[in-house]
Amino acid sequence: MKEIVKEIGYNLGIKIGISNILDYSYLSEFMINREKNNYNCEFEEQNINKRLNAKNLFPQCKSIIAIGLPYGSGYKIPSLPYKGLLSVSSYGEDYHRKVNFTLNKLAKKLEKYRDFEHIACVDTTFLIDKEICKTAGIGNYGKNSLLINNLKGSFINLGYLLTNIEIETDSIERVDVCGQCKICVRTCPNGAIFPQGGINSKKCISYLTQTKNYIPIEYRENMGRQIYGCDVCQLVCPKNKDVLNKETNSDYSKLAVDLEELLSISNKEFSKRYGSLAGSWRGRNVWKRNALISIGNLRMKSLFQEVKDELSNSSEMIKIYAAWSLLKLDKNLAVDILYNKLKYENENVKSEYLKLMELGL
Ligand code: B12
Ligand code: SF4
Numbered sequence: 001m002k003e004i005v006k007e008i009g010y011n012l013g014i015k016i017g018i019s020n021i022l023d024y025s026y027l028s029e030f031m032i033n034r035e036k037n038n039y040n041c042e043f044e045e046q047n048i049n050k051r052l053n054a055k056n057l058f059p060q061c062k063s064i065i066a067i068g069l070p071y072g073s074g075y076k077i078p079s080l081p082y083k084g085l086l087s088v089s090s091y092g093e094d095y096h097r098k099v100n101f102t103l104n105k106l107a108k109k110l111e112k113y114r115d116f117e118h119i120a121c122v123d124t125t126f127l128i129d130k131e132i133c134k135t136a137g138i139g140n141y142g143k144n145s146l147l148i149n150n151l152k153g154s155f156i157n158l159g160y161l162l163t164n165i166e167i168e169t170d171s172i173e174r175v176d177v178c179g180q181c182k183i184c185v186r187t188c189p190n191g192a193i194f195p196q197g198g199i200n201s202k203k204c205i206s207y208l209t210q211t212k213n214y215i216p217i218e219y220r221e222n223m224g225r226q227i228y229g230c231d232v233c234q235l236v237c238p239k240n241k242d243v244l245n246k247e248t249n250s251d252y253s254k255l256a257v258d259l260e261e262l263l264s265i266s267n268k269e270f271s272k273r274y275g276s277l278a279g280s281w282r283g284r285n286v287w288k289r290n291a292l293i294s295i296g297n298l299r300m301k302s303l304f305q306e307v308k309d310e311l312s313n314s315s316e317m318i319k320i321y322a323a324w325s326l327l328k329l330d331k332n333l334a335v336d337i338l339y340n341k342l343k344y345e346n347e348n349v350k351s352e353y354l355k356l357m358e359l360g361l
């Protein structure tokens with residue numbers, strides 16, 4: 001089976017590996033400390049023990065077939081400076097669908113040789129994808145906390161089949177991929193990567209673009225013009241140089257989105273236009289909030305009126321980021337406008353406006 005799996009992987013042009021390690025309780029202390037330090041986030045299962053054994057998801061699990069689906073070949077940041085940016089993983093069809101499709105194709109091919117039960121996992125289960133794929137030899141952790149494959153770098157989407165059959169595995173080499181390199185630690189825009197490796201999720205800009213929680217004021221400038229995700233620690237990584245230097249037919253300018261349009265787009269139009277992208281899962285209002293932050297960071301004064309109109313939005317979230325953005329565009333004008341609005345707002349919004357004005361952004 002091992003040879004068959006490898007051959008199918010090779011023919012499909014994907015990174016493939018097998019693991020018989022199903023128990024990850026050796027990560028327990030790391031995970032508990034991570035939670036204690038508040039480095040975890042709401043996009044993960046909060047029950048740590050549940051995450052630490054593949055059998056909690058598939059009790060009959062005996063072996064795992066993991067894959068890494070490369071993407072981002074030839075990517076360059078679109079040279080459209082007054083647009084918002086989506087991360088590279090948002091290019092084209094939602095990667096969850098692509099990886100699932102490949103896993104199911106793989107399972108169908110394997111079923112010709114042997115009957116087996118399986119479930120396909122990509123991103124959304126409570127298990128820890130990176131750890132599972134690491135034990136299957138897909139890659140090793142970089143300091144940016146991502147799994148780096150020796151040929152394809154870190155631009156790989158991870159997925160795996162939990163199976164009820166035992167498949168022989170190769171021994172996995174543990175490699176220190178980074179050595180003395182600290183480029184990503186130095187270039188991460190919000191200082192989210194620890195010098196010794198690993199990240200504080202709550203500081204990661206990818207997290208900030210997705211959360212509905214309050215974004216600390218001191219992080220907002222560092223978000224630049226990101227509408228969804230962040231790629232900085234991967235773009236600067238020497239391990240991705242070859243992949244990024246490849247020729248490509250992909251039109252990555254599609255990852256640059258119109259900020260003015262995002263302010264006025266309807267829910268229906270949003271789903272039609274962006275609904276098929278991996279980055280759209282948090283919905284229009286989160287993108288709109290990020291657009292307000294981007295407009296402020298880019299000092300797009302021509303959109304002053306449009307941003308001001310958002311102070312009348314029914315969403316409290318939109319109002320408070322519109323206020324921040326307006327202050328970035330024209331502090332004096334914005335202060336007058338916000339003072340006049342105070343009497344109409346509830347306590348929450350009022351105290352946020354006062355805080356922003358006091359800070360004198
Ligand atoms: C929650 C989550 C996030 C959070 C937290 C990210 C994180 N680092 O864990 C946020 C929102 C920030 C995020 C962002 C992104 N994510 Co995300 N995310 C997840 C999710 C759902 C769970 C991750 C998790 O459980 N982390 C828990 C802990 C255990 O991981 P950890 O803190 O990194 O700790 C491990 C390592 O860092 C390492 N480690 C710790 N210290 C040290 C020190 C050194 C020196 C070294 C070498 C290693 C090391 O050991 C730890 C134990 O395994 C997974 C899908 C899944 N179900 O697993 C996707 C996943 C991790 N995300 C993915 C991607 C692509 C991204 C983004 C690139 C998207 C984007 N462009 O914006 C960014 C990258 C940010 C980054 N630098 O990590 C991919 C990763 C692919 C890869 N090549 O590794 C995954 C696996 C989804 C998938 N199936 O493809 N994500
Ligand atoms: S994704 Fe961006 S913010 Fe997050 S660790 Fe990487 S560079 Fe830092």
Ligand code: SF4
Pocket residue numbers: 142143144145177178181182183184185233236237238239
């Ligand atoms: S930039 Fe350097 S330190 Fe960061 S993940 Fe890549 S090789 Fe490791």
